[in-house]
Amino acid sequence: MKIIKQIGILFTVCWLSLVIEHFLPFSFSASIIGMILLFGCLLAGVLKIEHIREKSDFLLSNMAFFFIPAGVSIINYFDLLKSNLWQIAVICAVSTFVTFGVTAFSIRLTKRLMERGR
Template sequence: MKIIYQIAIIFSICWVSQVVEALLPFAFPASVIGMILLFLLLATGVLRMEHIREKSDFLLSNMAFFFIPAGVSVMNYFDVLKSSLIPLVLICLVTTVITFAATAYSIKLTVYLMNRRKRNHG
């Protein structure tokens, strides 16, 4: 029963994000809306991590499976993408470096703030 409850929570968040996307007067991905909604629910304490831990761990451990349709689509449209191959590879390389840098600085900031909080409270 616990797994069904966790699946219901995750699918409910996905459904609400789809509804919000349909109601918005501009294009915005439902997946991003869902992540923002999940973050807000977790940050405010309305939803606790224990409510979705097992199912989210399962989904994260099997994440590569969910990239198969996107990979197949890229292969199906390779003839279309071939004309823009160099700009696409360049964009992928640049955004990868930016993502690595943003992640590294986020972790550095988080460690700094945690150490500062520990010194002030401990």
Template sequence: MNILWQVGILFVVCLAAQWLVTLLPFAFPASVLAMILVFLLLLAGVIKVRQIKELSNWFAQNMAFLFVPACAGVLNYFDLIAANLFPILFISVVTTFLVFGATGWTVKGLMRLQARLRKEKEGQENG
């Protein structure tokens, strides 16, 4: 599919998300809502993966470049970050281990579930 059509599809989704955010009674990032909308549209089959695949691959390949403005914006608050460096580092380390543990337990649980489902399926086929 033409890259301009792919940009157009994502632009319309982002525009719809921006509009929906104005209707919400609470603050919510339009970019997150746009990702949720794309996910739901993909699940519903309204958008096909092939329709946004080329642009999505380009975004994935150039992700580091897309974070440059955000990193430059952090430099505006360097004095605030430097003043709170220990709490920020502490929270980062603790949450890293929490995420690591939660991910490990989730994978372990899913592996057990798959093994159990596989055994049940084999039991049904043999029995």
């Protein structure tokens, strides 16, 4: 029964995010809305981490499985990717270095804030 309850909670959050996405006057991803909604419920104390721990751990440990359809569908766009290979490579390289920089800045800021709190 515990597993069904956890799956029900996760599916309810997903469903609510789809409903919210439908009624928004602008385009916004339902998966992002779902993450924000789940985070808000955890912060507010509506949900406790124990309510979803087992199923979320299962989904995280099998995350690579969920990328298979996206990876396979890339084959449909091989010609488009081939014609824009350099642009895609530059974008990937630049975004990787920007991500490294933002992550390093975030870690430094977090460490400073944690030291001030002590």
